[in-house]
Amino acid sequence: MTPAITPTVPERASTQGKKQHLLDLQEWSAEEVWALFETTDVMAQVMTRTIKKVPALQGFTVGTLFFENSTRTRLSFERAARAQSADVISFATGGSSMSKGESLKDTLRTIDALKADLYVVRHQAAGVPYQLTRWTDAAIVNAGDGRRAHPTQALLDTYTFRECSPGFDGFEGKKLTIVGDIAHSRVARSNLRLWTKLGAQVTLCGPSTLLPHELEQFPGVTRCFRLEEAVEGAHAVMALRLQLERMQKGLLPSLAEYQARYRLTPEVMALADAQALVMHPGPMNRDVEIDGELADSERSVVERQVANGVPVRMAVLYTLLVGRQ
Amino acid sequence: MRRTVLQNAHLIDHRGDHGKADLYLRDDVIEGIDLGGEVAQTIDVAGAVVTPAFIDLHAHLREPGQEVKEDLRSGLGAAVAGGYGTVVSMANTTPVVDEPGLVTEMLSKSEALGLARLRPAAALSRGLQGKQLTDFAALREAGAVMITDDGEPVKDAHLLRRACEYAAELGLVVQTHSEEPGLRQDGVMNEGLVSQRLGLPGNPVAAEAAMIYRDCEVAMLSGGRLHVAHVSSKRGLQVVEWFKAQGAPVTAEVTPHHLTLSDETLEGFDPVYKVAPPLRTHDDVAYLRNALIRGVIDAIGTDHAPHTQAEKERDLLEAPFGIANIEVTFPLLYSELVANGGLELSTLLDLLQGGPARVMGWQVPTLEATRAADLVVLDLETGRRVAPETFKSKAKQSPWTGQVLKGWPVMTFVRGKMVFEREVLSD
Structure with missing residues (x-):
């Protein structure tokens, strides 16, 4: 006699139909991503003009809520908003009321009184951008939540591959490899979701302590401990920043051992596809996870990733603010 | 001495299902079943389950x-x-x-x-x-x-x-x-x-x-x-x-x-x-x-x-x-x-x-005479929605909010005294 199992599953905080938020990429279809990239092309063109400003978002207010520090991402979003003539209000905690136990909801309600139309949210806890959608009518863009997701980073990485891959013909049949601390990486999680959605095969590589076995159950994902095997035939290889505190937590024996096994070098890249790209979401630990020379080589598109951040984020803001009107 | 009777009670305890009967309480203990006699309070539980x-x-x-x-x-x-x-x-x-x-x-x-x-x-x-x-x-x-x-x-x-x-x-x-x-x-x-x-x-x-x-x-x-x-x-x-x-x-x-x-x-x-x-x-x-x-x-x-x-x-x-x-x-x-x-x-x-x-290592509670009159009356029929705002607890949130459940306690007695009665509001 087996009782029926019907554990309660609450409704997901997802959006249907017209996109209201960018919380994570599993809620976006491949078509919506391709449409966003076409908008990004237009925005990228704007950024080549002498006057790098258009009136597209005039009258809108974008709030950046950074509960966790990230100057680069915040500046990139603020630039993307101002380049479209939106007003920007910024809120950053650093020992402010949040750390004194104010609830997330109260913090948001207080800021929401300033009446922004869209919030860009960065938080150390996974799920916070989802929680905030319950308490505001404004659109929410996830700028990184805990280990969970960093969707605009994945979009700009993917846009960069589309832009820089010689003779780009889509993601079907492509092998894309991510090397490093997968376990703690929201960049890895968002990229593997987006790349597999677009048809690529994703290989995750790193020491087993930083490479959770559950990720192998994600469709289109392979787990691999040997760098050579992971890089072989790859069309792009992304190295992730290694947080140096991982050694203290017993996840790695030593930096030297990590460098010996997982540092991305020109020699290893020789095993990749002849036109393979080298990527890094930044900030780089040169010569730890990526060879310094390789980072500056012709294969490297690290600078294009940084440059594409602004037009991709412009397109996201435009799509959510104008697209929902 | 104060006697109370729970009429039309469906009596169940760990010894088994005792069917419908009237359960008599005297002060803080159970007096017995179908005893009759004068009572200070009569409560008709209309066939609901009465159990420890x-x-x-x-x-x-x-x-x-x-x-x-x-x-x-x-x-x-x-x-x-x-x-x-x-x-x-x-x-x-x-x-x-x-x-x-x-x-x-x-x-x-x-x-x-x-x-x-x-x-x-x-x-x-x-x-x-x-x-x-x-x-x-x-x-x-x-x-x-x-x-x-x-x-x-x-x-x-x-x-x-x-x-x-x-x-x-x-x-x-x-x-x-x-x-x-x-x-x-x-x-x-x-x-x-x-x-x-x-x-x-x-x-x-x-x-x-x-x-x-x-x-x-x-x-x-x-x-x-x-x-x-x-x-x-x-x-x-x-x-x-x-x-x-x-x-x-x-x-x-x-x-x-x-x-x-x-x-x-x-x-x-x-x-x-x-x-x-x-x-x-x-x-x-x-x-x-x-x-x-x-x-x-x-x-x-x-x-x-x-x-x-x-x-x-x-x-x-x-x-x-x-x-x-x-x-x-x-x-x-x-x-x-x-x-x-x-x-x-x-x-x-x-x-x-x-x-x-x-x-x-405590005595197993039963509905036998002389045992403590700590009882609950359960309504196994009426569906009621989980509404945390009505909780007696200060925590007004629940994983089961909005679910319609049956089996709600409608009365609870401790030491022979009614200490809880649910408002009869069904939805």
Whole structure:
């Protein structure tokens, strides 16, 4: 006699139909991503003009809520908003009321009184951008939540591959490899979701302590401990920043051992596809996870990733603010 | 002398189903069945089930010191609304219940309230620090019935060994929150596919199973009575079963939430589902449910753990662990496990009455004459929505909000006095 199992599953905080938020990429279809990239092309063109400003978002207010520090991402979003003539209000905690136990909801309600139309949210806890959608009518863009997701980073990485891959013909049949601390990486999680959605095969590589076995159950994902095997035939290889505190937590024996096994070098890249790209979401630990020379080589598109951040984020803001009107 | 009659009562206790009858109470005890004669009060329960009030071996009532979350009045009020007549309160309050004076004070306060009977647990270690034992004998003398650092595992196996030995000598039960700290780390949910998908730090089943194994070995070594709180996983329970098969002096409880909810509930990122030990997978839920049927679980303990709304609106790393559930435990388990699940009503009742009593070495409650008139009247027919805003508990949030459940307690009697009556509003 087996009782029926019907554990309660609450409704997901997802959006249907017209996109209201960018919380994570599993809620976006491949078509919506391709449409966003076409908008990004237009925005990228704007950024080549002498006057790098258009009136597209005039009258809108974008709030950046950074509960966790990230100057680069915040500046990139603020630039993307101002380049479209939106007003920007910024809120950053650093020992402010949040750390004194104010609830997330109260913090948001207080800021929401300033009446922004869209919030860009960065938080150390996974799920916070989802929680905030319950308490505001404004659109929410996830700028990184805990280990969970960093969707605009994945979009700009993917846009960069589309832009820089010689003779780009889509993601079907492509092998894309991510090397490093997968376990703690929201960049890895968002990229593997987006790349597999677009048809690529994703290989995750790193020491087993930083490479959770559950990720192998994600469709289109392979787990691999040997760098050579992971890089072989790859069309792009992304190295992730290694947080140096991982050694203290017993996840790695030593930096030297990590460098010996997982540092991305020109020699290893020789095993990749002849036109393979080298990527890094930044900030780089040169010569730890990526060879310094390789980072500056012709294969490297690290600078294009940084440059594409602004037009991709412009397109996201435009799509959510104008697209929902 | 004051006599009360509950007319048209469907009488059920652990001895069996006694059919429809009139149950007579005299002062604070049961007088007998169909006696007739003059009564001060006649209550027609219209065919509803009348059965001994439930016993909860595991509730966080938060007093002293955390009255913003719950206090004895709200917590014991919630208990009687859930059909409970006796509640063992956990000691992780502020200050910790680690000295006899606090036990005495809580007892006299709860007596004055006249709600459910309070049976306080006392801390195993001073200040729950895991270093020095509390004065078990004095605490027992003051009225503490259980020794536990619940909320925290006992890290030091030697301390647990001495606690079990000393408690055995005094006839006290030691209850453990078995999670191995090194494996639990900073996990906020079950470690597995879902935690990887959600990017939340995981707490693996191994943390529970390994610590249950250690705690049971210590119990065997010391001969002390060990009660394993809130077993949440298949592997954790299998360890308990293995020890039981060898005659270890070990009992185990499961909670209503581990019997009804899985880790996927966290996909909506609502800290109302954040609890320790964490909600596990569908497989674990199924295994625990089957274990109820197989009779290897001794008791259902609520682990009622109220928190404020603001605390449960923090992010998932910061929000505190705990689910407030004592008011919905019976309707939830009746609806999901009995009405729709293949569990016998008598088994569920025993897990809430005789089971906890046997764990503690107390007399198993029945409807026999001269026994305490601690009773609950259960309406097994009417569907009512879970509405946290109506809870007696201060915690006005629930994982089951909006669900329509049957089996709600409509009246609760403690010491022969009606201490709870549900407003008859059905929807």
